[in-house]
Amino acid sequence: MGAWAKSKGTPYFLMGPGLLWLTIFFVLPMLFMLSVSLYQGSLDTTFEMTWHFENFKTAITDFDTQFVRSFIYAGAATLLCLVIAYPLSYAIAFKAGRWRQVMLLCVIAPFFTTYLIRTYAWQTILSNDGTVVNVFQTLGILGDDGTLLKTPTAVIAGLTYNFLPFMVLPIYASLEQMDTRLIEAGRDLYSNARTAFFKITLPISMPGVIAGTLLTFIPAVGDYVNATFLGSPNQAMIGNVIQSQYLVTKDYPIAAAISFIMMALIVLMIAIYIKFAGEESLMGDEAEVVTAK
């Protein structure tokens, strides 16, 4: 046991299965996708590797609207999720008392049904003769012939609904483990409830907020189910484009190029986000760079 435990190779040995998995199912497909994005041709003739970088240019110029739209829809949904999830998580963590478990269960309950079925259900909820449209028309929010389906509102609402638990759970987790005496300490040190929240509770729960926004934004930006069921081609997101390029048009190189651009954009955005949100807001505005000493 001793010699085995001390062996320098042990960590690599233990990482082996994971590395193997990632190599086969992540690295190789990525390389494959990257190479496909440089092919030229069609399914009827043949695809040939011609280092055709034009594919990337075509992908961006032909589908720039869908790229931008995806980021706007996903961004809006993430923001809405945050606005809904933070107070909800706060209530579950600090105010729910014995109802805490029940409330958490309600947050997770939608997962018991598949994503597709739930989005179908939203089609019914938002349909023209559905309750939501009726109520909105009565309240004058929608015109008499106004509809919700096939609008950006419907797609964003669907995204918000579907990804809400991914925002609630990390925020709840970070609030729940927070020592509530810290809030008392803040109150004791002349903060009213509002200041104590912004100076103490919010910064301390920031890791949860960051995790939640990433877990919401990343899948939302590549989603195509909500746009398919709740939107029209005018609300098509980049996921829809990739899907139709692969399965309808069968232009694999373009589909691969779009996928690759999308992934690169997301990685870039996350890197920037974590750089700023992760370092500065984690420390709060009181963190000044100190040159003393």
Added chain:
Amino acid sequence: MEEQVSEVSTDTVPSVALRGVTKRFGDFVAVDDLDLDIGQGEFFTLLGPSGCGKTTTLRMIAGFEEPNEGEVRIDGTDVAGLPAHRRPTNTVFQSYALFPHLSVKDNVAYGLKRKGVAKGEVDRRVQEELERVGLWGEANRRPNQLSGGQQQRVALARAVVNLPKVLLLDEPLGALDLKLRKSLQVELKRIQQEIGITFVYVTHDQEEALTMSDRIAVMNRGIVEQVAPPVEIYERPTTTFVAGFIGVSNLMPGTVRSLHGEKAEVELEAGITVEADSNGLATGERCHAVVRPEKLYVSTAGNGSAPAGNTQSVDGVVASSVYLGTATQLVVELKGDARMTVLCPNTDEAERQSLPGGGADVQLSWTPEHIHLVRESGTERATADHEAIGRARQEEASA
């Protein structure tokens, strides 16, 4: 006693005054009709077992709990309804409650910044305070990079830097090991004398209370059993609870037979009659006589260590003898179900060798000034515990 003086001088307005303060959590009465006056610049300790109401009392002064009845006054002003952030008090919390996302410096600066103190002055005072507790070198580190003792000092600095009228300390040394606790006791006392603000200190550690306090209030089941300076609390406890909670109890049960002015004649179940200060007892009342372990002398038929002169003595049997290093501890059983602990200092080896062993018939003696009569406390000890309060609080929160 000095009422006329207190009316003339404003200095004698108590720093903190509690009048008939009662706090209930559901059916549980945590603090029961409490009256207390804490003087300006006093180091005042609330001492008692878990669930005696000491922390609840502190939280009512801080503004984290509102009393159900009664009045809390700080510097003569009723603070009812004033939230914690508007009270001239600061708290050192039991587990420090340092802000994990801020540096040591920003933790200490937090209160001053909220009060809108100018930046230059904030920096100066934070530095001064961190230097006072010897942590200026750690100013830019995070609390979780510090040891327990260092965190404790940061918590102290974070509160003291605001120069509150009253500093509230909730078992601040409870999480530290014995040696560190001892050195911080001395340091806390030094800081208190240096800055001269009122300290209200909560602890269940009687030794800590005796070491640091100007006065101690011994609490039990929501009421104060005795308020007095440490020496008096130790030497002249007034109730069985105080006698038992501070030091070794050494209680001899008995009954008051007659009163002669200030003196009471008490017949002890151990078989003798003693005279001592009546301490407000009435004829026929049950009471206990207390003699501290180090004030007792043991003698056997052939060998006596009792001082010459006016002494009282009683017969007993040695139950056990334990060597403690600086002293030898004998437990002597008396007639009528009393067990007395005796501490014999190990000053002379021959004397130590000659101490009676288990089973020996001995005589215990003491000088009359060291025997005191105490009233029987309502109940021997607080039975309520933290859990009871916790439950009550939870129920209240979810109601």
